[in-house]
Amino acid sequence: MDPKNTDPxxxxxxxRKEFPGTLAINNVSFDIRRNTIHCxxxxxxxxKSTMIKILTGAMERTGGEIFxxxxxxxxxxxxxxMARGITALYQELNVVDDLSVEENLTLGRENQxxxxxxxxxxxxxxxxxxxxxxxxxxxxxxVGDLSVAxxxxxxxxxxxxxxxxxxxxxxPTASLSEEETKRMFKVIRKLxxxxxxxIYISHKLSExxxxxxxxxxxxxxxxxxxxxxxxxxNETSCNSESEACLELVKMMLGKVVLEExxxxxxxxxxxxxxxxxxxxxxxxxxxxxxxxxxxxxFYGLVGAGKTEVAxxxxxxxxxxxxxxxxxxxxxxxxxxxxxxxxxxxxxxxxRIAGIFGQLSIRAxxxxxxMRKVMKNGVINRNKENQLADGFIKNMSLATTSRExxxxxxxxxxxxxxxxxxxxxxxxxxxxxDEPTRGIDVGAKQEIHDIIRELAxxxxxxxxxxxxxxxxxxxxxxxVLMYEGSVRTVLKNGGNLDSDRVMALVAGxxxxx
Amino acid sequence: MRQSRDFTKIIRxxxxxxxxxxxxxxxxxxxxxxxxxxxxxxxNMLKQSSMIIIVASAATILMMTGNFDLSTGSNLAMTxxxxxxxxxxxxxxxxxxIIAVLCGSMIGVVNGVLVSKMEFPPFIATLxxxxxxxxxxxxxxxxxxxxGEKIPLGIATLARGEFLGIPIPIFFIVVIVAxxxxxxxxxxxxxxxxxxxxxxxxxxxxxxxAGGVVFWNYLIVAVLAAFAGILTSSRLASGDPRIGVxxxxxxxxxxxxxxTSLKGGKGSVIGTLIGALIVAVLxxxxxxxxxxxxxxxxxxxxxxxxAIIINEKILKNIGKDKLVTxxx
Numbered sequence: 001m002d003p004k005n006t007d008p009x010x011x012x013x014x015x016r017k018e019f020p021g022t023l024a025i026n027n028v029s030f031d032i033r034r035n036t037i038h039c040x041x042x043x044x045x046x047x048k049s050t051m052i053k054i055l056t057g058a059m060e061r062t063g064g065e066i067f068x069x070x071x072x073x074x075x076x077x078x079x080x081x082m083a084r085g086i087t088a089l090y091q092e093l094n095v096v097d098d099l100s101v102e103e104n105l106t107l108g109r110e111n112q113x114x115x116x117x118x119x120x121x122x123x124x125x126x127x128x129x130x131x132x133x134x135x136x137x138x139x140x141x142x143v144g145d146l147s148v149a150x151x152x153x154x155x156x157x158x159x160x161x162x163x164x165x166x167x168x169x170x171x172p173t174a175s176l177s178e179e180e181t182k183r184m185f186k187v188i189r190k191l192x193x194x195x196x197x198x199i200y201i202s203h204k205l206s207e208x209x210x211x212x213x214x215x216x217x218x219x220x221x222x223x224x225x226x227x228x229x230x231x232x233x234n235e236t237s238c239n240s241e242s243e244a245c246l247e248l249v250k251m252m253l254g255k256v257v258l259e260e261x262x263x264x265x266x267x268x269x270x271x272x273x274x275x276x277x278x279x280x281x282x283x284x285x286x287x288x289x290x291x292x293x294x295x296x297x298f299y300g301l302v303g304a305g306k307t308e309v310a311x312x313x314x315x316x317x318x319x320x321x322x323x324x325x326x327x328x329x330x331x332x333x334x335x336x337x338x339x340x341x342x343x344x345x346x347x348x349x350x351r352i353a354g355i356f357g358q359l360s361i362r363a364x365x366x367x368x369x370m371r372k373v374m375k376n377g378v379i380n381r382n383k384e385n386q387l388a389d390g391f392i393k394n395m396s397l398a399t400t401s402r403e404x405x406x407x408x409x410x411x412x413x414x415x416x417x418x419x420x421x422x423x424x425x426x427x428x429x430x431x432x433d434e435p436t437r438g439i440d441v442g443a444k445q446e447i448h449d450i451i452r453e454l455a456x457x458x459x460x461x462x463x464x465x466x467x468x469x470x471x472x473x474x475x476x477x478x479v480l481m482y483e484g485s486v487r488t489v490l491k492n493g494g495n496l497d498s499d500r501v502m503a504l505v506a507g508x509x510x511x512x
Numbered sequence: 513m514r515q516s517r518d519f520t521k522i523i524r525x526x527x528x529x530x531x532x533x534x535x536x537x538x539x540x541x542x543x544x545x546x547x548x549x550x551x552x553x554x555x556n557m558l559k560q561s562s563m564i565i566i567v568a569s570a571a572t573i574l575m576m577t578g579n580f581d582l583s584t585g586s587n588l589a590m591t592x593x594x595x596x597x598x599x600x601x602x603x604x605x606x607x608x609x610i611i612a613v614l615c616g617s618m619i620g621v622v623n624g625v626l627v628s629k630m631e632f633p634p635f636i637a638t639l640x641x642x643x644x645x646x647x648x649x650x651x652x653x654x655x656x657x658x659x660g661e662k663i664p665l666g667i668a669t670l671a672r673g674e675f676l677g678i679p680i681p682i683f684f685i686v687v688i689v690a691x692x693x694x695x696x697x698x699x700x701x702x703x704x705x706x707x708x709x710x711x712x713x714x715x716x717x718x719x720x721x722a723g724g725v726v727f728w729n730y731l732i733v734a735v736l737a738a739f740a741g742i743l744t745s746s747r748l749a750s751g752d753p754r755i756g757v758x759x760x761x762x763x764x765x766x767x768x769x770x771x772t773s774l775k776g777g778k779g780s781v782i783g784t785l786i787g788a789l790i791v792a793v794l795x796x797x798x799x800x801x802x803x804x805x806x807x808x809x810x811x812x813x814x815x816x817x818x819a820i821i822i823n824e825k826i827l828k829n830i831g832k833d834k835l836v837t838x839x840x
Contacts, residue, residue: 079719094717096710098778099703107707108718112700158718 007070009034009166009197016063017050023221024050027064030216030226032166037188037198039208039229042218043252044302044466048201051218052168055199056088057081069165085165089172093151095158097144104143105130105158130157132194133187149180153187160196167191168199173207174303185211203303204483205245205506209233217251224251245506249301256498259473263493264455266293266476271327272460273343273429275313278321282308284485286321290429290460295451297475297492298464300505304481306464307348310433313462314338314345344368344422348433348464350411354418357407361399362388364406364417368425391420395450412443419450430454433464448474468498480504526771526823530786533819537790541797548800555679559671559747561792562681563588563740564759565785568766569692570736572784573702574729575767577722578709578776579627581730582638583619584737585759586645589752591616591741593653596751599667600660613738619645620734624727642760649753658751671747681743688736692781705729709776765816766791771823790815 008031017025025047032038042048053059055066057075066073068084075081095104105126111118123139130137134153143151152172159167169188173181188211191198200212208215209229216226236243273290283305290296298306311317315338322329325341332338338345347353356364365388366373373383388402395416399409406417415435422430435451436444451474455461465471471478472492480487480501488510490496504510522528542549567584574581591612598608619641626637673680696702707715708722715722745751768774769790770783791812798808 078717082717090713092713094711094714096707096714096777098706098710103703104714107703107714108720110700110703115699115701116694117698117700117703 007034008032009069010073011067012064013066014064015051015054015061015066017047017054017059017221018062025054025061026221028218028221028223029064030223032197032199033214035192035195035197036213037192037200037211039200039202039212039215040218041202041205041208041215041248041252045220046218046252047221048218050221052088052170052199052201055081055086055168057086082162085163086168087159087162087164087166088168089152089155089159089170091170091174093148093155095143095151095155097142099143100139101130101137101141101143101146101154102126102139104154105139105161107158126157126161129161130154133157133190134183147180149176149184152184156187156191160191160194164196166197166199168201170201171203171303172200173202173204203301205248205301206483208248209244215248217248219252219254224254242503242506242508246503246508249502249506252301253468253502256468256472256502258469258498261473261475261492264293264295264452264476266291266455268294268476272325273313274324274327275309276322276324278309278312278319278323280308280312280317280319282484283312283319286481286484286486288479288486288489290462292428292460293455293458294477295455295461295463295475297471297478298462298481299466299468299471299478299501300481300487302466303483304505305484306466306481307433308484309481310345310431310462310464313343313429313431339368339425339427342428343431344425344427344429345431346418346422346433346435348437350414350418350438354421355406355414358405360403360405361392361397361409361417362402365391365420365424368421372424387424391416391423395420396446410439410443412439412447415439415443415447416450419447423454427459429460429462431462431464434466435463436465436467436470444470468501472496472498472501482507526769526819527780527783527786529819529823530769530771530783530790533815534786534790534793537793537797541793541800545797545800548797553796553800555682557792557796558685559679559681560796561788562685563743564762564766564791565685565788566688566743567733567737567740567759568763568784568788569689569781570729570733571763572767572770572772572779572781573692573695573705574726574733575764575772575774576696576702576709576776576779577705577726577729578712578774579634579726579729580638580764580774581623581733581737582635582760583623583641583645584733584740584763585756585761586642586649587616587619587734587737588741588744588756588759589754590619590645590649590652591738592745592748592755593649593658593751593753595742595745596658596660596663597652599663600658602662605664605666609742612742613735616738616741617731617735619737620731623734624730627730628723628726646753646757653751653753655753657748657753659749663749667746668749669746671743684743689781689785696779696781701725701728706777706779709773710778762791765812769816769819 010032013029015025015028040048040051050059054061057078057080060076073084075084096107099107102123127139133156134150137146137150137153143154146154173184176184188198202208212229214226215229217224232244232247236247268291270292271289272292276287278286286309298309300306308317312319313332315332315334323332324330330341332341351357356367362384366384370379373379373387375383385402391397392399392402397416398413406414409417432451436447451461451463463471463475476492478490478492480490482505487504547553571581571584594615595608595612598611599605622641623638626632627634671681675683704715704720704725707718707720708725712722744755766788767784769787770780772779772783794811794815795808
């Protein structure tokens with residue numbers, strides 16, 4: 001063999017990416033071997049997306065070196081990276097629905113004369129490429145009529161028709177059915193057999209073992225380790241995939257420092273919410289109960305289905321199965337129904353879905369129940385002021401005035417405004433999706449205290465979080481999700497340790 | 513199976529419903545009005561709507577990119593005024609027309625720069641040029657229509673003349689619609705326009721210069737709006753700074769009736785022609801029945817809204833249901 005071929009296709013050395021105030025990628029080094037499927041995994045915020053953006057030229061690094069085919073590689077634009085043979089397949093598909101497959105494949109590279117498109121030019125290589133990946137797609141099909149998986153294949157065919165050496169795939173199976181996923185794996189293997197190197201980003205660890213040659217784990221912007229998949233499998237000795245997955249989960253999550261869980265001591269007597277066999281596109285057979293005064297936690301790796309459960313309960317997604325409120329069955333058709341039933345969601349994306357950033361604290365707080373600040377059919381300023389002042393005091397919201405525009409508050413204080421806005425609705429059930437994402441430690445603790453106080457006042461609180469310490473510190477019971485279904489429900493306290501939780505969310509068997 | 517799929521495809525195409533509406537309107541007016549269905553009246557109708565059809569053909573490609581132009585009516589008035597002023601100052605027809613069109617196309621340059629280079633939303637950019645264009649027309653004309661002894665009689669030939677017994681504007685309609693059909697279906701420019709509206713990222717990753725394509729679209733629309741201004745001027749034998757108010761919305765209405773999406777990504781020039789003809793037939797037919805013009809506006813609005821409802825909510829779903837059951 002040519003010795004050059006044993007060199008890595010890409011060598012990343014000491015890569016850094018700084019944003020004002022944060023270090024997104026810190027001293028990351030690893031190699032990507034030629035003609036392999038290299039999986040890149042890590043939880044949200046681990047730096048995967050930044051990594052892709054640097055490799056595809058969408059973003060420039062602030063330090064370190066990258067070598068591609070032995071040559072320095074520093075693309076300034078996406079086009080420059082494509083010219084070197086690096087293309088990415090994004091989750092939002094870059095195909096034009098109303099054009100045919102052929103038109104999509106030739107887009108930007110038409111055979112033309114005087115601005116007119118010449119039909120029946122040489123399409124043989126295009127057809128060959130497409131046929132080798134998926135027999136069922138015809139060049140004349142309208143792309144909008146194809147399935148998501150087929151559209152991905154069209155995009156892949158387009159990518160490889162431009163002398164692609166490395167294809168970066170960002171969660172290509174995220175919206176595919178099981179059947180389609182299998183077919184996608186076939187396509188990926190075919191790409192490998194054509195000599196293309198693939199960087200495969202996924203949240204499904206089982207996929208790493210199904211198609212990965214190598215796997216690299218990122219956590220908090222640092223490279224935790226790069227391993228050969230077969231070696232991990234050998235080390236864990238037995239054929240148990242879940243044990244091998246656990247190895248990766250431990251790398252992804254790192255050492256979990258736990259603060260002690262203090263039981264609220266509330267008796268679980270009055271059941272206020274019950275979900276029976278909830279199913280959606282991404283969820284299978286999800287059942288759980290919520291009691292008055294309880295903090296219930298939902299935990300699982302990214303993509304396990306936490307957010308989807310919140311969306312169902314808040315009427316955002318259609319579902320099958322049954323939801324009971326205080327033992328009465330009720331179909332949640334939309335957000336208004338959920339609110340009327342007594343459910344309020346404190347959304348994950350604070351800035352996008354939580355606050356009205358250009359309005360003051362006073363104007364934000366009453367919005368979910370204006371009636372409380374109305375008098376004689378119009379909004380009463382005094383009542384508004386009282387309401388806002390009450391929340392500012394109770395939540396120790398750090399602001400100079402109730403008139404301060406919410407967009408200018410710190411993250412933690414913004415989150416308090418969101419919570420105040422939702423509490424004003426006076427629902428019995430509160431859903432909190434990532435309640436402390438991106439806020440500092442002190443504010444985090446304060447928000448945890450607020451959540452405990454709510455439970456003590458008799459609310460049922462469900463916390464959806466991807467931070468294991470938060471879940472283990474706060475929640476009375478923990479629902480563990482794995483690939484869209486409930487793995488088990490654990491009671492917090494006593495001998496529960498983080499290793500056991502990690503093993504379960506990695507797909508391990510439930511043992512007593 | 514194949515046949516039924518083709519059939520649903522035809523039904524789901526907005527042109528299908530619009531053609532039916534157009535035919536029904538024609539049948540209705542032919543029955544209820546003695547004078548509607550005559551060659552003379554039909555020629556007259558086409559002459560009246562030629563400006564809309566001409567501008568809408570070009571604006572269809574623009575709308576396929578996901579952009580639109582509110583300044584066409586002002587452009588038409590301004591160009592007409594500039595044309596008439598030159599003529600009344602003794603300028604010959606041809607150079608006057610060319611200079612006027614060049615002036616009108618400047619509005620397109622401004623629109624194009626604002627939208628594609630400075631990334632203004634099309635609504636804001638073209639609303640601005642709409643007001644400026646109208647103001648310029650009023651200033652140039654000093655607020656009243658530009659007439660004058662010196663305006664040659666030949667000015668009327670373009671809009672009122674005939675060739676082989678057929679009014680000249682009809683030739684313009686045929687040629688311009690044909691040209692833009694080719695642009696839409698066969699040219700790289702048309703395909704890029706569609707791709708930009710359909711998926712901006714895909715266009716970008718395919719190496720398409722989206723800004724440039726959008727700029728040229730605005731320029732082309734402005735050139736045709738200016739040409740429509742010359743035609744209008746020719747028809748009136750003067751330059752009226754107050755003409756063409758609401759013209760831009762008639763253009764957009766025709767395009768939308770023809771099945772082009774306001775968001776871009778799909779569209780058809782022939783659909784726009786059908787849409788414009790519906791508007792023209794409706795106006796002319798109701799005139800023939802001596803129905804107050806206020807009703808025309810109401811009927812235009814109703815047909816528009818109902819046609820969109822039927823298309824988006826009913827016909828499209830028929831096709832979808834069939835596809836699903838076919839799969840099972």
